[in-house]
Amino acid sequence: MTLWRIRATVDDRPGYLSVLTASLALSGVNILAVQVHTTERGAVDDFLVDAPDSLDEAGLVAAVERGRGRDCWVARSEARGLADQPTRVLGLAARLVRDPDATGEALRALLGADSVTWRPMPANAGPRFTPSGMLLADPGGGSYELRRAVPRFTPAEYARAQTLVELGATAARRAAERVNLVLPDGAEVQVRPATGEDLLGVVDLHERCSGRSRYRRYLGGSTTPAPARLRRLLEPARGVTLLATTTGSGEAVEPVVAMANLLAEGDVAEAALLVRDDWQRRGLGSNLLRRLVRHAERAGYAALVLHTQAENTPMLRTARRLERPAVVERDGSLVMLTVPLAVDVPTLGRAGS
Incomplete structure (x- = not known):
């Protein structure tokens, strides 16, 4: 047979x-x-x-x-x-998460294309789909051109390929956002966007923080939030969550030593920080807050808001280190700082082919 x-x-x-x-x-x-x-x-x-x-x-x-x-x-x-098609597609998606530069190879494997070429021209410069060719928009800029003599391309294949390109661009952007940060005392951490897979590490972060640190972060109770709430913080509908992690500890779960949240509503984004007690007063919180400000500006938000207790001197000091004008409002024991932002134009790196 x-x-x-x-x-x-x-x-x-x-x-x-x-x-x-x-x-x-x-x-x-x-x-x-x-x-x-x-x-x-x-x-x-x-x-x-x-x-x-x-x-x-x-x-x-x-x-x-x-x-x-x-x-x-x-x-x-x-x-x-x-191997059935869903299994093949999932395998290619997993490969892209590990290696965002393999987008071109993944497209060739998915469709059996005769050629896959990345071009600097946008996808709207020509027809998106013909029986023998595709022009796929690269969210990082430019487009992928695919050619296959036989069999004819189908709309379903076009939709799968475009989704794969978007996944590759997302993976590439996340990889580019990973930075190694050296603190003033010489300690080194990696700062990166959070994902839902970081739940265990973030739960561990909360458990290693003092009740006072958790109280200051959540403006109330000192207990660790429920997993469902932490998942929403890790992957907000609008905004971003950054994690600072250490490496080389030998632990099964990558230790998370700080979490910085940017949660947006309308044209305003709210920032909040949680830094493990033994990593406080080392410049980590200030660096994370500056990164949230830059993200909010690139995303086009009009202002960044911080809520904190009036007695939270470390957080107020961190906000002052932004060296930006801020409107300060006080409501009893709570302080709200509003930092106007300059709108920036987002630029993203190209996904590799």
Whole structure:
């Protein structure tokens, strides 16, 4: 038996797919996997089949045509084709998370493209999609041009490819946002955007902080927030959360020594910090707050707001180190500082090909 890939178009009408599969079965073909791509010309059926060794390409095409299929494309497949499409896509996505520069290679593997080329021109400079070509917008700037003679590209493949490019750009941006920070006392930490996978590390951060530090961060109770609330802080709907971590500790979970949150509502973003007690008064909080300010400016927010207790001298000192004019309002024991921001134009690095 031999593995083949078959792609053919049939009328998108009830029963037509069963006619095609019955015709293949009469030729001794075992269908291992099938995908259906809806197009304006009809349903494009993509099969992975196991066919008798005596059945060649011409015989498979004839079986498809007897089953009312048209525009048939047939090619030998390999054992790796036995992995279903969702598994392959997830594998490519995992690869991009580890290596954002592999976007071009991932696109070639996903679609079997004859060529993948990154171009500096934006995707709106030409048609986004043709039967033999795609122009995919790169969120980092420019576009990817894909070519494949056969089989024809389908709208479903275009949507998958564009999603993969966007994932690669996100991974590249996150990698670029990782920085190694050397504090005035010589200690080194890595600062990076948080993800949902950091929940255990952030819970550990809270547990290693004193009740006083947690009280100052949350303007109230000193207990560790519930996991659901921490998840929302790690991946806010609008804004960003930065984590400072240490390396080389040998611990199973990367130790988180500080968390900086920027939570946006309207055109205003609120900043908050939590620094582990043994890492306070070392310049870490000031550095994280400056990074939140720059992020808020790039995102176009009009102002940054900080809420703190009047007795929280370290936080007030950290805010003053921004050396920016601020409006100070006091409500009993609480202080609100509003820092006007200059709107900046965001620039992102290009995802590699």
